[in-house]
Amino acid sequence: MNGYYSITRKFKVGIIFSITLLLFSFTNLYAQNRVISGKVIGQDDNLPLPGVNVTLQGTTTGTITDFDGNFSIVVEEGNVLVFSFIGMKTKTVTIKSQSTLNVTLESEVEMLDEVVKIGYGEQKKKEVSGAVAHVKAENLEQMTTSDLGDALQGQVAGVSVTAASGAPGESAVIQIRGVSTLSEVEGANQPLYVVDGIPQNEDPRLAPNEIASIDILKDLASCAVYGTRGANGVILITTKTGNQGKLKVSIDGNYGVRKIITNTPLMNASEQAYFDILHQRALNPGISDDEINMLVSRNKNNYKNDNNLDDIVFEDYAPTQQYNINLTGGSSAGFTYNLTGGYYGQKGNVINSNFERLNFRGGSSYKSDKWTINTSLALSTEDRQRPSGNLLNQTIRYKPYMAPLDPEKNIYEGASDQEAMQANFLYQALYFQDDESRDRLSGNISIKYDFTDWLSFTTNAGGNIMNRYRNRLNPYFKVVNQQTGKEFSNPNNSYYSEAVERSTGFSWDGRLFAKKSFGDHTVSALIGASMEEYSGQSHTVQRRGIVDNDKPGFGSATLETTVTPGFNYVYKIIGTIGRLQYDYKGKYLLSLSGNYNGNSKFAENNKFKFFPSASVGWNVSEEDFFADFRSTMNMFKIRASHGNVGGQSFRPYADLPTIRRGFDYSFNGQVYSGAAQAAFANPDIQWETSIQNNIGVDMAFFDNRLTFNADVYHTTKQDMLFPIATPASAGSSAGSNNDKLVTLNVGNMVNQGLELALGYKGRFKKLNWNITGTFATNSNEITNMNSEDFVYTADQGLIYGATNQSRVTAYATGHEAGAFFLYKTEGIINSEEKLAEYQKVNPAARMGDLMIRDTNGDGQITEADKVYAGSGLPKYEAGLILNLRYKNWDFMMNWYGAFGHEIMNGSKLMAYSEGRHLDQIHTYSADNPYSPIPAYRGDLKQGTTNFRGDTDLWLEDGSYLRLKNVTLGYTIPKNKLKKAGIDQVRFYIRAQNPLTFTKYTGYDPEVGGNGVSSRGLDKGNYPIAALYSTGFRFNF
Template sequence: MNVYYFRNKRLKVAFIFSMVFFLTSFANIFAQDRMISGKVIGEDDQLPLPGVNVTIQGTSTGTITDFDGKFSLVIEEGNTLVFSFIGMKSKTVTVKSQSTLNITLESEVEILEEVVKIGYGEQKKKEISGAVAHIKSENLEQFTTSDLGDALQGQVAGVSVTSASGAPGESAVIQIRGVSTLSEVEGANQPLYVVDGIPQNEDPRLAPNEIATIDILKDLASCAVYGTRGANGVILITTKTGNKGKLKVSVDGNYGLRKIITNTPVMNSSQQAYFDIIHQRALNPGISDDEINMLVSRSKNNFKNDNNLDDIVFEDLAPTQQYNINLTGGSDAGFTYNITGGYFGQKGNVVNSNFERLNFRGGSSYKSDKWTITTSLALSTEERQRPSGNLLNQTIRYKPYMAPLDPDKNIYESASDQEAVQANFLYQSLYFDDNETRDRLSGNISIKYDFTKWLSFTTNAGGNIMNRFRTRLNPYFRVVNENTGREFSNPNNSYYSEQVERTAGFSWDGRFYAKHSFGDHNVSALLGASLEEYNGISHTVQRRGIVDNDKPGFGSATLETTVTPGFNYVYRIIGTIGRLQYDYKGKYLVSLSGNYNGNSKFAENNKFKFFPSASVGWNISDEAFFEGLKPTMNAMKLRASHGNVGGQSFRPYSDLPTIRRGFDYSFNGNIYSGAAQSAFANPDIQWETSIQNNIGLDLAFWDNRLTFNADVYHTTKQDMLFPIATPASAGSSAGNNNDKLVTLNVGNMVNQGFELALGYKGRVKKLNWNVTGTFASNNNEITNMRTEDFVYTADQGLIYGAPNQSRVTTYARGYEAGAFFLYKSDGIINTEEKLAEYQRVNPAARMGDLMLRDTNGDGQITEADKQYAGSGLPKYEAGLVISLRYKNWDFMMNWFGAFGHEIMNGSKLMAYSEGRHLDQIHTWSPDNPYSPIPAYRGDLKQGTTNFRGDTDLWLEDGSYLRLKNVTLGYTVPKSKLKRAGINSIRIYVRAQNPLTFTNYTGYDPEVGGNGVSSRGLDKGNYPIAALYSTGFRFNF
């Protein structure tokens, strides 16, 4: 890690924060603060309302009413106060010269009047006919996390969030309404992110403290205006904006400790000695004395060493800290600003894993009678250290009686060749050094001009640049067998590498918007155009033969240097956007939209396509015949939509063949450098097309105290894009894996399911509560394959660590994408009759071996005998959020569960394969013939298939229920803060992921991955830790 560089960047950002704070404070030094007080009552019963939130609009500065409904707050003249309370309509009041306010809050009977973001605009919730979810910043700020996805999990039905890893800085995988493509391109199944109107070419990795609201477009009719980019759903992020008035400051901090609370049970030294020596003699009566002596020699340290590598690999309590500052203010002339800065630091629970991020965002806006101009500039810098991806598996392999590794030495004396090999692999994994720096700069400007009250024009322009620099050191290490003097070292495998990556994106759109009413008929129209350009380049330089681990760099290596190209692309997307909306008295809703899209990644004849959509809605509760039901059911709306959206999840230039140099040839006795086609292309690539039908129902009861939302959808994916590996005999390159792939339209797929959301808000005297539950079901099926019935990915779907690296997932007609296809186990050979029968299939079988089912009855075990065994895609997901407020106390609890899927337990597979798992003490033996655990043949007798990776022996139920978050907070009474000049102080304690209920025996049941074929594969994944923390928030 370039520590000096990182510290300098931190100082630069700190300097920027200091200057911004100084300038904004100076600009407002002459403004006058004053105290305003008042009382809030309810309209229905005219009783005081305790616990009402009173905030200055656009800021987090505020207070809450006391037991008598009274409040006081330091404000500036011209500030707008927002009064909000569960079950009541929010109310805004602009403070002028008055010193007291008496506020009456109405029952929240008009909850559907809430305005939410839609594609290229906004709309009242009551008028929306698609499936759109709205999330406020307070729902995100309840989590201590560096990743937005982690805070979203379980909060929106139909939005699946899975952590690919618990490593610091890791981003979760977000999918909306299931798998949308088979492509293994990174991020191919993730939704489109739109930040302040600007589409992003990847996850923007925003800090949660930068975000004001999130709106999620789930149905394709709502996404159609984004054309090809909206096939996976759209997440619209609005960052925080300013509010006129004197500078207001909010500061919050959090410090906590993370702890991994599960592990893989392995043997201690004495158990391992028994298993390795005594048990091996019993299993192998023909074993020679020399072989036994070798085992004894290898285990001479049995009674001296009892190493627990968890003490070396795992950090028991790893600190996490987060600090944020927000400054906001503005003038009466229409100018406002908002500045946000933050720091997040996390030390990993696994050695050599850390993450730090500094983020800064500044925004301003200007509004006059005709013009509205908003700007935003953001920068972030991240430093991340990753452990070796194979570290946990190598830890399992290391026997506890072996001498411990000395981190200050690069030589190790072993008792056997086998111990030497294991020590070598473990050392490389344990001291593997992988550091990454990622800098990101983004900005945008939006200009709106109102020609008339009904016609306006808006244009947005923005872009982002990301620079990534990654270094990796695989260290040099020597192991010597102290009995034979044989040396094991890795000079050829040791290396130092540097990877450089740069990506950039630019987006522009311009659109006219018109809205007019003709009596009871309301019509709005949008017409515009958009342009996006994305480019990127990367390469890796590597040199082998490290001679000095303490001085990483190309100068510390002596062998060959290789340069590996990564990606180098430029592609553009253009579109014509149109939307027409109509409603009659707000009862009958119609929306028609479309995008005529062009994409440069496609060949000449397939670059453009039109994607239309339509939706309708009926507010039944506005009908005259519904009046009698309104005292109980105050709102009822039916929605239906049909959407048609394209997809483009494949690598640029897949329509062009690859030409590579290096194919030299001889002519007339001389060698000439040449080039040749190294990979094939498909000039006939067509658009993936997603067609979705959605029907929804929205209900509200008892003045919106109880709300219910339901959606049912059916999505058909046609002409799916998929990279097929071509054999070398066809002329593909033997070097770059991507050169072996040709992208084809391979078939069709269906996602169908339903989503439910139920919410209840209540109040009894001084106790207020809010309960929200979500439930979603999605069924995925590949309905047609135009190539083979079974298609494997080029480099995914493998389970590692077994004697053979086995492919366990596939894409097959009639099954889920990435479904498990495995050999069915038929128990253990524990009788002579079973042995004789199974030896017809496998002549090498012995007593205690695992029997595999010959499903096709051909008398042999082949790939054709593999059977469908389940999927790593959950069939059901559920979330529950409970929040309570009593006087100055607040409490919140989040639960999340995923059900109906399977996990391949790779850690268990590795432990069994190496004879390390604690359960193997009870493995099959002549003295224990009815054990369900196959015999372990050990290092000396290979050839058994007992622990191969592609059997259902390692398949487990992946269902789980997790307590995601529980927080208890206390807000200090305002009366105790007057002298300190502080508006409010809140302190809290929090626990994240403290409880998980599951039958899965691996580290963690939340097993994800960027590729569909790697979902449900636990390859020794970095486990998710529990976090126990405390924090504060001050408002000035």
């Protein structure tokens, strides 16, 4: 397996390197370059400005001014230099024949001149009447990560980012303005991604080094032009483009190590032996000391082993490395190019977990008087290894006095058959193989033709292909108890499997855009059409009965082979797009837009629907009566919007019934082939509808040094798709609970929230700073589920194999989606009075048992006694980013916090259930009657009620505050690099996730999940590690 990955990875590296050389061979443009130098001063005081960023437009190539405001940079005629500085307006200068250039920067009194992307177009910020957030590339590059979501966390109010796990290559879960749907389809709540104008069917998994900027459409009025795809918000990604001039090269890289800094506290061997005595007394209150000594002495391992599996399962300092290269240039004839390549490699802190990615993107642009043509081609390849999903829990189960692990031996040197069987399970978990390869190719072309200076036509076309191959080996083991001679093996459970998946997407749109001013009136209009087509196929082949773990494959298995169909779909979306905008003197803004959308997922009578929206804005600061306030408040804008957007969060063909074979039956002594309904259809299935009202304000004070933005919104979700159970008489198959469900438009839900962003930019002599804070609150409530008031989610519980005792998330009217419903506990039975009282509802109760509240007072403990206990969805989220620059030093610090939610601590549950948690040495006993820890009478699967998974014993406060990133960098002065021909050299040290403040006692409080039903459920999730790294950047 390792050899296979070594060969394929080298092969892929060779392909990408060859493509890079081939494209690079076409970029040797012959142009005259020279060094231009000059000085930058401030308009207000005519003093030099140190630390001004001077870059070639569209690239990361550039320099900064020195202490006296001086700079020098290699340019070519036609280049565009961008001068940017905190508190000043960004200025661009086109290079002609001059050799010196002196620049004066103005105070940033026109902050809203910045251009942001909107659906199928762009606008100046001061013209925007919706809720749109802009994120620059430099804000993303501050993180060492393989995932865009991780880099976005805490940067935009209302954009919630939660790590699904800390596993290498795992993508974070992004939600905009809360839960959008109750659908359990993977990715149902994720936003729509649009890359260079091309909508994507899923997270495009771009490397952060490919991205130039991100614009996030948060309110539904802004998203309405995307019709059915915009219900969850839209993330518009613009990738890097070229710049005119001779070839410029930027190289950066970093190397670091990751360390897990928390764990679940477990007993050592002596503590475990003591606890086993307490366990025997709890099971048999009358047991004698001699009988206990006999039980303990029966296993000689109790006296010679003290194993800590952390040394086997975890790697303390797992390396992470990342290297990127960017090449850009162009000619004075209007042609530019950009080539970006990157490598990211991460070894996991848990055994058998790794991730590698190679990415390449090449783009070109041509611009003339009438034509603008942009093209892009991107290729990425990923190799990922996952650990066994049950590894951490199996590690918890393994007692420290058990025989040490030795995979080369099949003899277990112990007396307990149960321990031998447990060792077998752990062997499987440790040597389980799960390897995945994912390749993605995408490309697009955009053509724009300007008929006049006010009328243009643009068309975009693009597509992508993704191939995924995954193979898994659950190895064969035989463990023999040396003392009893009993064998434990897993021939039926050992297997080799291969899964293949292929998905494709194609998108096209064409639009006519006009914008013209008539005196004080400016009118713009857009009309167009779009088409998208997506397809996917997958299947898995598995064969059981492995005979040779060293040669994984179907040939090394001897038992039955099964083929499991996955998905097989094709669906199309078409739409007509329209938008009309009006601006009077820059004061009064109006935008009307809509999309008439059709989707082949729906039945014939429900395929098409119109989704309109409207927004207005008032630039109060442009009014004459505001003139006296402008010296303090430079800008004040009020916005309001109303949006109506559809949703399509279900799999294709939900309107078609399917039949499954394999349900044979007997009649008159003979067996006949049978079939049963496998999926119930809903021919009337229709759009989910989201209706949102948004009110916002934008303010700026003191020459725009202090900025403030606020939005409040209310979203109503109507006709949400919700699974309803059917009776057995309907004829459904017995194979799966999902077979008994039919999806109907019966759910309603409300989301409402507040978003705040506050920023300040300042300068004192040679010290410049920039601080940004974000805050968001979101409340979510299911208001209707037709005739159902309470339905468990699809989650199967905190503990695998114990669903009935650990299923805790549900959809319930009046509560959040995926809320916790638990038994309320009332302490420990530690007196005869409590025992007598509690035996009225549980006659089998004993001293030391956990008391569960009889909530409904019917004299028994049943499911009806479960009560609402909170939610895994944070009520509040906040972020804080501080940037400082002093002379050649720069410092960045990023904090993020989530508050007001709960976590179900499954790792603690597992440790308690297995009698392994360190706290349990203080468990209830006759000598310790006031302990809050119930007596241990066996694990969860043995039916004990003391440690069942659906009580509030495992419910903990999930709030946390985390130092997400802290970076200290130094840029070598320009005059020391001049002779070497280098424009810029920067070195830095960085720590990510080094500090977390929380009351949560599990591995990590950032407990996400790919679905609503798994939020806040810590099932032994792969923990998030701290990363300590150092890096560099060279610009040539």
